[in-house]
Amino acid sequence: MPYLGGKEAVKELRRALSNPNVQADPLRYRNTVLRVIRMMSQGADVSSLFSEMVKACATVDVVQKKLVYIFLCSYATLNPELSLLVVNTLRKDCQDPNPMVRSLALRSMTNLRLPSLVEYVEQPLTAGLRDRAACVRRVAVLGWAKLSNLQPAADLDAAVVNELYSLLRDPDPVVVVNCLRALEEILKEEGGVVINKPITHHLLKRLKDCDVWGQCEVLRVLQRYRPQSDDELFDILSLLDPSLVSPHPPVMAATLSLFLSLCSDLPAVSLAALERVRGPLLSACGSSSREMRFAALCHVQLLLRSVPGLLGEHYKRFFCGYAEPAFIKQRKMQVLVELVNDDNVGMLLDELKGYCTDVSMDTAQTAIAAIGHIGRSYSDRSLEILTGLLTLKQEHITSAVVQTMRDLVWVCPQCSDTVCSALEGCEETLQDDQGRQALLWLLGVYGERLTSAPYTLEVFIDGVRSEASLGVKMELLTAAVRLFLTRPAEMQDMLGRLLHFCIEEERDMCVRDQALLYYRLLHCGIEETRKVLQGRRSDPSLGVLIGRQAEPISQWASSFNTMDALKKAAVETEMASRGSPEHVATKLKADLDLPETLDCCPDDALHSGSDSPGEHPDAPVDGVASDITLSLSPAVSPEEFERLWLQRHTSCLEHAEEQGCVWTEETVRCPLLRCCSPQSLQAAMQLVNIQTLAFTPPHTLPWRVFLYTHTQHTHATDSTLVLAQLQQEEAAEEMGAAGTRGQEVRVTLRQQPTDARALRVFVSVLSSVLHSLSSGSI
Structure with missing residues (x-):
């Protein structure tokens, strides 16, 4: 709200503006006007000088004209009647020989924003669209967009819209971009500017002539167009290819967004485009602008959801600098967690360990949480670092370590002994x-x-x-x-x-x-109290799986190059800090789109590779209804699973019967499973007490999943450990007379000690889960 400036100062300015001697001296007159603008910018109420300022705009001094127009545009709504006096001067200036004066007059005329003046503005704007000077055409095009806000779109002459469409072929690239923006504003109720094939190819050919923001605007509008053939699609992609590696991050991001939109049905082309932008993205992550670095890191996280190994060899580029702000350090640490693998885990953990003693408490706590996330796959090294941090006796470090250990034992129960001792x-x-x-x-x-x-x-x-x-x-x-x-x-x-x-x-x-x-x-x-309070001590299904499944690009493509990408956060890290992990597990599982029941598969869906059904007449078809139950206790670590599984290739296989273990293979025929999300797969298996330890990425063939469980008879104390590998090939087979396409999932099993009946129960339950997952409910 403007304050009431000194009355004497305003009176002095009025006398100066009305003084013939001041008006006769162009420099003094301009300085007086400048004093008025300075007082206005400081919040003083100088609206009483409106009449004097209207007279001051009748000058050949361009600088003074611009200052006066700034004043008039600011106070026009307070003096709508006096503003009519300005219009005649502005209309006269629209015919000035100087194109700068013409463009300034048009801009000021549309900035008055008075509905009563619309009829006086239309004719100069129409003439401005045909002006020989590009700067005037630029202002006139945007002036029609401003005018559309002052009157209903229905009252706008259709000839103006056609004129704007014709200006899309203007030789000046700024005029072309302004036309796109103006048409978007004028036709927003009709869905914006209409993009057809000729316009699309013309804009693509003119793309290199536009500035950075003009290219971004053109690329954004082109997302509405859909090529009519594959040949046209690849012609468009060829024209876009140079912009994909543009040194300007906004252009690169807009081009990639258009690429992903056009190639939504061509995942191989989309993956190739992601590979192409690796260099520009890394350059943006090292930008001198903090805002640019943060935005680039957020978009890197999106890409890693579909291509986890995209930047694996460049992990050092995401190490934190000492002078970087905390919000960039935290985002970099989230990226480092995504890039961890067997080769760099030691170096990454050492780097994160150094961040744990950062002067910023938020940075230190984020680093400790990152070590905890890595600990879900590399528990021994991570726990060694976390235990060492407890010896520092720092309040915020100890708190973060204890919270991380709590979350770690919830997903990795094999770490409980080490955590308890610490x-x-x-x-x-x-x-x-x-x-x-x-x-x-x-x-x-x-x-x-x-x-x-x-x-x-x-x-x-x-x-x-x-x-x-x-x-x-x-x-x-x-x-x-x-x-x-x-x-x-x-x-x-x-x-x-x-x-x-x-x-x-x-x-x-x-x-x-x-x-x-x-x-x-x-x-x-x-x-009864034990049944309520002494339930499961952990939930390994919430852990980060080794070989985490990559997400389809379509899940995040719409968020790329938008503000949504900046709002994405590490959901697991945030939720893990909200109280007891049981509450987090309950919410995560409630959000999964799982079927309410797991229907057993038909008998003909099971085919044994080692034991036929006739050899086990007492084998139950429904494992849930039998006297054999499945259990996740005791937990099996990934290292122990690998050791037991690799015994298959050693002399243990030759003496399997002597050691009480058996190898067998089963085949389950069901639709494609690789489209199933990892969270749904884990949760569905968890419902029947089968633990998912690892699986290969979806684009890897054959696709494998590694599972384990313990089978136990109702009145027995001993349990049987069952290790399983699911393998699905790409080839499909015909099923039934209707010609339904199906997939064969080969199940390789290792059981110790041998229990054929328990093995059949496990296969039956596993088959039920697979058919529920592939039934289309997920």
């Missing part, structure tokens, strides 16, 4: 709520392995009256009840005191209701 004494350093909640969760779930767990909880229970965090109180309740189930003698008195306080004295209803729930649950009996 937790001793870290409660003294933890001060923030998130870190204490993570520690309490670990104490509740793995408290029987920690000798000091009850005494650590006792410290929390004794201080519960002064505890301000509701999340800590609720996590403390759960941890105390869980630990009571495994160490009742040590926890009985403490749990009683905690429940009494939360039920009788706690004012927060959430904490009180949770305490009442546990109190009543304990009255139902210990076994």
Whole structure:
């Protein structure tokens, strides 16, 4: 809101503007006008000088004209009647011999934004479209776009639209781009400018003549056009190819976006285009502009979702610089997590370890979380670094490490022993709520392995009256009840005191209701409480799979070169910091598009490669209904799976019967599975207690998936370990008289010890899952 400048200053300016001596001196007159503009820019109310400024625009001084027009455009809406006096001067200037004056007059006339002046503006704008000077045509084209906002589009003369379409072939490239923008604005209710084949090829041929932003505008508009034949498509791609490696990142991004739009049905061409932009993208990631670097890193993350190995050999380009801002460092670390492999994991972990002691707490916590993500595939090296960080006794580092360890044991249960041994004494350093909640969760779930767990909880229970965090109180309740189930003698008195306080004295209803729930649950009996609170300790299905499946380009192509790409974040990293991992697992699985039931496959869908059905007359068809159950415990690490699996190629295979192991092969015929998302595959297998450890990328043939489970009879104590490899070839076979196309999935199994009936149950359950996944519901 403008402030009321000094009245004397405004009066002095009025006297100066009206002084004939000042008007006779062009320099003094211009300086006086400049003083008015300076006061206006400082917020002073100089609207009372409108009449004097209207007179000041009648000059041959271009600089003074521009200053006066700035004033008139700012105050025209406050003085609509006096603005009519300006129009005549502006219309006169539109016929000035100087093209700069003509363009300035047209621009100022349209910037008045007064509906009452539209009829006076149309004729100069129409003449401006045919002006011999390119700068005037540029302004006139944009002037019609401004005019369309002052009157309904229906009132706009169709001849003007046709004139704008004809100007798409103007020799000046800026006029062409301005025409595109103007037509987009004028025809927005009709879907924007219409792009046909002649216009498309003309714009592509003129593309190199446009500036950077003009090229981006042309490429954006061309996404509406669809080639009518393959030959035309490849002709367009050939014209776009030079822009794909443009040194200007905006042009490169706009070209790639158009490439992906045109080649949505040609994945091989899309992948080749991604390979082509690798160099320009890397250059953009090293730009001197922070904003450009951040945008480039966000787009790199999109590309890595479909081509994980695209930048694998250039991982050092994503190492963080000391002076870089925290938001760029965090994004670079997210990219480094995507680029990790067997060859560079050691160097990447060492680099991330250095970031853990960064002066920025956010950067340090992001680095620790990145090490935790890498630990899902390389647990030993990551845990060694995380354990070493605990010795630093830094509050924010300890908190981030404990949260990362909590998330790590949830997806990698084989790390629990190392994590438990590292937790001793870290409660003294933890001060923030998130870190204490993570520690309490670990104490509740793995408290029987920690000798000091009850005494650590006792410290929390004794201080519960002064505890301000509701999340800590609720996590403390759960941890105390869980630990009571495994160490009742040590926890009985403490749990009683905690429940009494939360039920009788706690004012927060959430904490009180949770305490009442546990109190009543304990009255139902210990076994009933165990069923509720001592469920699964981990969920390996949420881990990052080795050989993670690449996403189709179509899933993110629409977000490329838009603001959506900048909003993408590491979803797993964000969700892992929100309380207990059980809540994260529940939400992730609820979001998966899975069938409500897993229907068993028909009997003829199973074909044994080693044992025929006649050899096992008692083998159940439905594994769920039998007395044999599947279980994920004990967990098998990727290293242990590989060791057991490779025994197939050693002398163990020759003496398999002596060692109590058996190899067999089964074949399941079902539609193509490689289109199934990795999350859906993991979750579907998890529902029937089959763990997915690894699989190859979808474009790799043959496509393989590695699984394991434990089979156990209802009344038996021993279990049978079943290792499985699913392999699917590209070739399809005819199924049935209707000619339905199908795929054969070859299942290679290793079982130890031998249990033929349990093996048939596993194959039956596995076949049910495969047919549910391939039924089209996912």
